[in-house]
Amino acid sequence: MRAIILEQVDRLLAAQSGAAALRRLEAGEWPEELWEALEGLGLPLLLVPEELGGIGLGWADAAAVWQVIGRYAAPAPVAECMLANGLAAAAGIEPRGGFSSFGQTAPFGRFAAQLLLEPAPGRLALHAPGAATPGQNIAREPRDAMTPGPLLAEGALPNSHGPRALRLGHALLRAALIAGAVEHALALAVDWANTRKQFGRALAKFQAIQQQLAVVASEAAAVSVAVSAAARAVDSRGLEGASFEIACAKVVAGEAAQTTAATVHQVFAAIGITEDHELHHTTRRLWSWRDEGGSERAWAGEIGRNTLAQGGAALWPDITARDIS
């Protein structure tokens, strides 16, 4: 099932994404046609159980889809909608049609049909969107300050998701999108290195270039593994039960975002910083997404405080005790 959906999403985004679509999105246009196609695949309801009309897949499946979306620089906020609908359903709130966003600073909030909030630990509330004060991140994706409208429904999350499910889910979502964006930035840079010639040979023939891009490949692998581990842990133990793995994934993703963006811009040189080139759509998202859902500093601080409180002797046993067999 996962393989089929991944292939469908990949094919759809390959056909309907690209620099022109991202430019329109960043100019504030809603990607209506793409959104309808994504709804046609049932993507917004991927994490919603079948008995509530969804596809009923798990977090590992969702994270794999998010990674594909990240490869295309997220040309529509469907990952965010998947998270909002999935969590709402987990709290027993029946999903509604259209785009669902979440949080006080809501991704694409101005376009939301409903807004999911966490008014108290472990409780979720679905609101009509209310008024949106437009804002944006450095990728020029809408991040709008919301005044929630009337309450539509509310419910309690299962204990396994804990008291800060939206923050944890958001962190996993951003880490997964970063995993895809890092992959894409690397692919673009490899392609460019094989195309661009200087001193009579392709950039790819220079060891200085090879060695730098090898490091990016290493980071791509690290984020991807960290995200898979986190999503698998959520499937097994819920969001709060997976908070360590999610924190690890967001830290590694944030660090990888920095290394990747810096390196690919160095490889592309001047052409890569032009408005016309597609590279910046991905690198500006790397710089934005690492800050959203908690920075690497915030999550590393949480991991570190726990580690220091438990003491050195507990470090290795605590890591291995989280193994999933």
Place this chain on the structure above:
Amino acid sequence: MRFELPSLPGGSAGLRAELRAFLAEAGRDWTPAVRARSWMGFDREFSRELGARGWIGMVWPKAYGGHERSGLERVVVLEELLAVGAPVGAHWIGDRQSGPLILRRGTEEQRRKILPGIASGKLAFCIGLSEPEAGSDLAALRTKAERVPGGWKLNGRKIWTTNAHLSDWMIALVRTSPAPEGGSRHAGLSQLLVDLRLSGISIRPIRDLLGEESFNEVTFDDVLLPEDALLGQEGAGWAQATEELALERSGPERYLSSLPALTAGVDALRDVPGADVAVGRMVARLNTLRGMSLSVAGMLEAGEAPAQEAALVKDAGNDFEQRLPEQIRALLEPEDMPEDLRALLADLTQLAPTFSLRGGTREILRGIIARELGLR
């Protein structure tokens, strides 16, 4: 490249508990110097003890002294040994690469003769790859074996051979026929099993920057080897050695070499401002590297040959274990460190340069990754 997290076998937690109970007792008197050296440290008695408990050659058939456990159970054992810096060097090479190579490529007689000795912790192996004129450019090696009546005559020199002076056997990559004119230098190489007690072999220790004799120069002067010294196929040495390196590169020893310093560091850093973020970053990397290493272990277990993935894990892991002592040092003044931590860091600082040299340099590994990316 592909990384997929395996599930650990059901009994892993019990196996871990068994190891921890054993190591708490066995490791009571290990000094920081012993723990910093870990798999470079050579302690035959400890290796025999592990062998007696069935923790060497775990995945090999029982007929050869093995225990027919899964590869992932073996990783559980390796992780626990390395996490406390156990001195495992006397059996490490045999268990990790020489034994598996003999099992895969050796004759029935070679298997029966050697594998039970490795599995019981009695036979120690060293790696015969580097030569004075062949470091990263391994195919430039010159050590040569010629066929003579009854076997082979071996001449040449191997160098930087860790613990050769304490080992029983070496698997040496040597030239057994000239490289074809204008052809690949990888042709004509073979692997030979060399009994280090044979006459004509001299082993000269080379003092290292720690003031210790841990690696060596091994000289072969008309050494007569029996017919059955040939391991695997004549002329297929390069491919076999490459296969061996895939086993060597992705294990937990590629990111855990400095773990004892983090364990000790955590206790010393508890009240240091800003230590939480720095420690959190290290732990996030540690946990992720473990996932990457386990992914490769899962692929090896499934019979795949993830050579590029293994190179990537080694490069990323070496970077982590090499920087770890520096990161702890950046958080704590030397005079504020407990003696145990200061001693660990002193040794690890001097050992750390080898982390990105042994088993393939950083530059060679990144070259392998780059080729896989379609660069070069």
